[in-house]
Amino acid sequence: MKDQQGHESYAPGRMSRRRSRHPGWNRFNSKFAVTLAAVTIVGTIGLATAGGGTAGAASSTSSTPVVNLTWWTMWSGSTLQLLNTMVTQFNKTHPGIHVTETNIPSDATTSTAKLLSTIAAGDPPDIFTEWWPEIGSFAADGDLVNMNQYLTGQYAGLEKWEYPVAVQAGTYKGGLYAIPMSMNSWALYYNIPLLAEYGIKSPPKTLAQFDADQAKLWVVDNGRIVTMGFYPDTDGNGFQFYTTFFGATNCFNSAGKYDFENCSGAKAEMNWIASFSKYSYAQVMALQTDLGFVAGGQTDIWTNGKSGFELSGPWVGAQNVPVSNPDLEDHFGVEAFPGIVPKPSTLGQGNFNIIPKGAAHPAQAFEFISWLAGYKNESFVGSIDPKGGWVPAGPTVTKAPAYQTWLKQNSWLSGFLPQMSSPYTEAPTLTPTQAQLFAAENTATADVLQKIMTPEQALKYIDQQANASS
Amino acid sequence: MQIDVQANRLPAAPLKVARGRRRGSLRSPNRRALRLGLLFVSPWIVGFLLFFAYPFFATIYYSFTDFNGVGAAHWIGFTNYVNLFHDPLFKTSLFNTFYYTAIELPLSTVAALGLALLLNMNMRGRAIYRTIFYIPSIVPLVASCMIFVWLFNPASGIVNDILIDAHLPSPDWFFSVAWSKPSFILLGLWGLGQPMVIYLAGLQGVPRDMYEVAALDGASAWKRLRYITIPMISPVILFNVILQLVLCISYFTQAQVIESSDIGGPGTSTWFYVQYLYEQAFEFLKLGYSSAMAFFLFVISAVIMVVLFRSSARWVYYANEQQ
Numbered sequence: 159m160k161d162q163q164g165h166e167s168y169a170p171g172r173m174s175r176r177r178s179r180h181p182g183w184n185r186f187n188s189k190f191a192v193t194l195a196a197v198t199i200v201g202t203i204g205l206a207t208a209g210g211g212t213a214g215a216a217s218s219t220s221s222t223p224v225v226n227l228t229w230w231t232m233w234s235g236s237t238l239q240l241l242n243t244m245v246t247q248f249n250k251t252h253p254g255i256h257v258t259e260t261n262i263p264s265d266a267t268t269s270t271a272k273l274l275s276t277i278a279a280g281d282p283p284d285i286f287t288e289w290w291p292e293i294g295s296f297a298a299d300g301d302l303v304n305m306n307q308y309l310t311g312q313y314a315g316l317e318k319w320e321y322p323v324a325v326q327a328g329t330y331k332g333g334l335y336a337i338p339m340s341m342n343s344w345a346l347y348y349n350i351p352l353l354a355e356y357g358i359k360s361p362p363k364t365l366a367q368f369d370a371d372q373a374k375l376w377v378v379d380n381g382r383i384v385t386m387g388f389y390p391d392t393d394g395n396g397f398q399f400y401t402t403f404f405g406a407t408n409c410f411n412s413a414g415k416y417d418f419e420n421c422s423g424a425k426a427e428m429n430w431i432a433s434f435s436k437y438s439y440a441q442v443m444a445l446q447t448d449l450g451f452v453a454g455g456q457t458d459i460w461t462n463g464k465s466g467f468e469l470s471g472p473w474v475g476a477q478n479v480p481v482s483n484p485d486l487e488d489h490f491g492v493e494a495f496p497g498i499v500p501k502p503s504t505l506g507q508g509n510f511n512i513i514p515k516g517a518a519h520p521a522q523a524f525e526f527i528s529w530l531a532g533y534k535n536e537s538f539v540g541s542i543d544p545k546g547g548w549v550p551a552g553p554t555v556t557k558a559p560a561y562q563t564w565l566k567q568n569s570w571l572s573g574f575l576p577q578m579s580s581p582y583t584e585a586p587t588l589t590p591t592q593a594q595l596f597a598a599e600n601t602a603t604a605d606v607l608q609k610i611m612t613p614e615q616a617l618k619y620i621d622q623q624a625n626a627s628s
Numbered sequence: 629m630q631i632d633v634q635a636n637r638l639p640a641a642p643l644k645v646a647r648g649r650r651r652g653s654l655r656s657p658n659r660r661a662l663r664l665g666l667l668f669v670s671p672w673i674v675g676f677l678l679f680f681a682y683p684f685f686a687t688i689y690y691s692f693t694d695f696n697g698v699g700a701a702h703w704i705g706f707t708n709y710v711n712l713f714h715d716p717l718f719k720t721s722l723f724n725t726f727y728y729t730a731i732e733l734p735l736s737t738v739a740a741l742g743l744a745l746l747l748n749m750n751m752r753g754r755a756i757y758r759t760i761f762y763i764p765s766i767v768p769l770v771a772s773c774m775i776f777v778w779l780f781n782p783a784s785g786i787v788n789d790i791l792i793d794a795h796l797p798s799p800d801w802f803f804s805v806a807w808s809k810p811s812f813i814l815l816g817l818w819g820l821g822q823p824m825v826i827y828l829a830g831l832q833g834v835p836r837d838m839y840e841v842a843a844l845d846g847a848s849a850w851k852r853l854r855y856i857t858i859p860m861i862s863p864v865i866l867f868n869v870i871l872q873l874v875l876c877i878s879y880f881t882q883a884q885v886i887e888s889s890d891i892g893g894p895g896t897s898t899w900f901y902v903q904y905l906y907e908q909a910f911e912f913l914k915l916g917y918s919s920a921m922a923f924f925l926f927v928i929s930a931v932i933m934v935v936l937f938r939s940s941a942r943w944v945y946y947a948n949e950q951q
Contacts, residue, residue: 271910274697295913299696381798382783439894440800444783447803515698593912604895608805622716 225522227257228283232269234261236477240546247538248529255522257285273514277301282514284523288336291596293510294588297330303513304333308524316533319552321578323506327585335588338508339530340548343574344399345504346495347460347468347475349486352385356466361493368467368496369433375466376437382445388467389442390431392459395469396603397620398586398596400427402505403497407584416595416624418617426498428613432606439608461486469495472574476547492573502577506585508551549574591624598623691920696913708920718921720896721904727809728900729876732816736872737865740820744827745857758828765821773885776815777802802886805897812898815882823868830864831857859945866944870936877929878902901925 231241238261245259260283262269270292276282288296296302309316317325317334321341328336346368348361356375362368372387390400401407405423410416418424442459449462460468461478463486468474479486494502511527513520531551532539540558543550555561556575565571577583586592601623602616611619666673691708693701712718747758764772780787780801788798799807838856847855858865880902887898905925909918 268910270913274910274913277698292911292913295696299699299913301698380792438800440782440803443803443894444781444800447777448781448783591912597907597911601896608894610805610895619716626711626715 223254225255225519227255227285227519227522227526229257229259229285229287229526230262230269230273230283231259231287232262233287237546240542244530244538244542248526252525252529255526257526274301277514277516280516282516284513284517284519285511285527286514287339288510288512289507291593293328293336293512294330294592295590296512297333297335297588298590301515302335303515303517303520303523304335305337305513305524305527306332306334308521309334312534313524313528316528319533319554320531321506321551321553323578323583323585324508324551327506327508327588328510330588336510336512337527337531338510338551339527340543340546341506341508341551341578342471343504343549343578344469344471344495344507345502345573345577346493347470348491348493349460349463349466350489350491352463352466358466361491362496365430365496365498369430372467378438378441381438381441383441383464386437386442386445386459386465388434388465389437389459390434390469391439391603391607392442392446392465392468396596397427397431397599399469399505400431400495400497401586402503402582402584403427403495403499404430405499405582407505408587410587416589416591416621418620419614421617423498424617425613428602428606428616431603432613435607435609439604471547472549472571473547475568475570476544490570492570494573494577499582501582502580503582503584504574504577504580506583549578553579589624591626594626595620595624687919687922690916691923693916693919695916695919697909697915701916704916708917709924711917712920712924717896717899717904721899721901724809724897724899725877725879725901728812728816728879729873731810732813732876733869733872735813736817736820736823737869739817740823740868741827741865743820743824744831745853747824748828748831758825762821762825765819767819769881770885772818773815773882776811776818777886780811780814803894805894808894808897812879812882812886816876823872826864826868827861830861834860860947862944863946866936866940870933873932873936874929877925877932880906 229245231238233241238259241259245257249256262272270288273282273286293302297304316337320337324338324341325334328334328338346361352375353359353361353371358371358374362371368388375385375387377384377386390396398407401423404427406418406421406427409418409421409424411420445464446459449459449464458468458470458474458478459465460470461474461482463483475490475492479490494504497503511530513523513527517523529535530539532543532555533552536552536555536558537560539550540555541560542548543555544561544564550556550561556565565575586595589595598620602611602620605611605619606613606616690701692703692705694704694707695701743761747754747761751757767775779785782788782798782800782803785801787801791798801807801811834857838860839852842852842856879900883898883900883903884906887903901921902925905918905921908914908921
């Protein structure tokens with residue numbers, strides 16, 4: 159039937175009449191529709207149960223002689239190569255365990271989301287490498303394996319073997335939830351020729367001297383920075399990275415709530431940060447971007463020779479300078495940062511390995527994690543850490559011959575190790591809102607530097623965000 | 629039976645008959661056709677239920693809980709919604725999103741329509757111009773963000789080089805609190821090729837004879853635009869406005885790329901709503917709170933859409949609609 163315009167139009171019953179004229183087509187149509195529906199339903203069920211299927215497969219391997227471990231890391235490039243070297247060595251020396259390293263190329267937030275999804279699906283990796291902001295909330299939510307249960311037998315001495323700050327940074331309410339494969343130690347880099355150009359012959363010993371010295375180095379031409387002394391928010395280093403130098407790492411009130419607003423160290427630190435608001439935040443950030451600090455790039459203002467001072471870790475001298483600015487090699491020094499707390503100190507932060515809840519082989523995962531840290535494996539880890547510019551999780555690794563050779567060849571490294579055992583070095587106490595705390599500290603730092611917030615408002619803001627419970 | 633009488637309902641027997649009649653009203657071939665049709669659309673129905681209906685209702689449910697993504701979700705009533713209104717970042721992100729939407733939406737609408745009008749004119753190289761203006765919209769978002777940040781870098785960007793050479797003020801663009809939001813708006817305008825193409829298609833559907841008649845009557849170019857072009861493409865304008873509105877309200881990728889790479893968006897000056905939602909969900913693992921944020925955004929969007937559709941009766945003209 160056609161309508162007035164000559165188009166075929168639909169009328170009830172017409173299809174059935176046609177169908178009756180073409181029974182083969184009719185049967186095909188029905189079969190196709192049924193098949194389509196069946197494929198959809200089966201596919202959907204298959205997708206929904208895929209996680210469980212994988213988990214089952216992983217579990218079934220536990221009865222075989224070789225236990226397969228999956229390790230998720232988020233590094234790439236030269237660091238990933240080092241990790242692969244470690245995995246190869248572990249697999250060679252542990253025939254009963256086979257580790258497969260999987261690189262999750264994403265930022266911390268995305269990899270955290272991926273990890274959560276796998277925990278929820280019941281198929282997490284055996285080991286996950288995590289920067290420490292989320293460990294508190296993971297542990298509080300019961301998403302991690304408490305490793306206290308494994309601290310027996312040959313592992314009974316593990317916690318005493320580690321730097322105290324490494325244990326503190328991985329402990330939540332008495333349970334050990336994370337063990338670092340390496341620690342970060344922060345100290346003050348200085349550019350010797352640039353300082354000499356401005357008449358500074360030796361690195362500053364006090365905070366006042368440091369402030370005065372760095373101020374001499376600022377040169378701005380036509381709204382663009384030519385050289386600068388120091389800025390407290392480059393390389394993503396906000397408020398938290400200076401807290402140990404000001405005694406403001408753990409500011410809690412008697413109710414156990416964050417209370418930076420009434421913490422004298424925090425006030426001193428935020429006021430010190432505010433003293434840099436006389437420089438243009440936008441110009442510093444623009445210069446930083448211009449020089450390549452994009453998405454974790456390996457160059458920054460100091461490495462490029464445009465800044466007199468920078469707070470950073472040993473990887474800058476070990477990896478970044480040789481690659482980005484070889485001319486600076488042998489022309490820089492490292493000192494403990496001159497805060498108001500007696501030197502030396504540093505923020506207890508590192509690259510932590512955790513075992514997600516539901517991991518198929520937690521005991522073997524723990525064995526691998528402690529091996530990576532260097533526990534009863536000092537010689538091998540002592541040969542790897544220098545290549546990554548890493549500070550180890552335990553002091554005895556630094557006694558390994560390869561590590562000692564590295565220290566002797568690079569005298570500046572001595573600026574990073576003493577603070578690891580210093581009584582002034584602290585790690586932020588793990589809490590469920592650690593990530594909120596750090597995010598708030600970063601925002602507050604940037605806002606104080608741009609005069610959007612006063613130091614008092616900034617500290618209040620940090621408390622408010624970090625104490626948010628729901 | 630007595631209860632049925634009191635409730636003024638039909639007795640059981642006639643009800644059965646009525647049901648039987650309803651079943652019989654769909655004849656056997658039609659029932660088969662319906663069944664076949666449902667089977668054919670079943671992939672879509674399954675997809676809709678799994679990937680839209682379930683997440684939607686789950687989001688509403690979780691917004692009343694303290695769900696963290698893994699553990700059990702505990703009912704906490706309206707706590708998340710109450711907390712929203714005491715959260716300064718929530719207000720900041722909402723303000724930033726509305727600021728962006730309020731400026732970007734009309735600007736991009738006028739600019740895309742203006743470009744489409746120009747590119748609809750008879751001129752040499754029209755196809756080349758159309759291609760040139762469309763290309764930016766197919767550049768991957770991440771790449772366009774990086775290009776923009778470099779172009780507008782106050783320390784070395786070519787834009788400020790030109791401004792300095794011309795002795796004009798050189799803003800700090802993405803790195804300044806005052807200029808960061810306008811910079812994102814400029815970035816948004818760069819990719820208006822998509823709406824421009826849709827306007828162009830709409831313009832080509834306007835009957836030429838209307839312009840000829842209007843020209844014979846002495847209508848100026850402005851009057852032809854005002855009384856012929858705009859009314860005739862008003863459904864296209866409505867469509868584009870809705871699309872752009874949704875994109876503006878859910879603005880995320882560009883801001884996230886630029887801010888997470890520490891290459892702009894100082895402080896919270898460009899902290900957008902969906903970014904904050906994402907941070908709450910996947911960095912702070914507060915999925916209950918972020919579900920409340922998501923549902924709140926849905927309500928806001930729905931209200932705006934309703935207002936837009938209601939108002940469209942006054943300014944959108946459909947040529948074939950019954951008056």
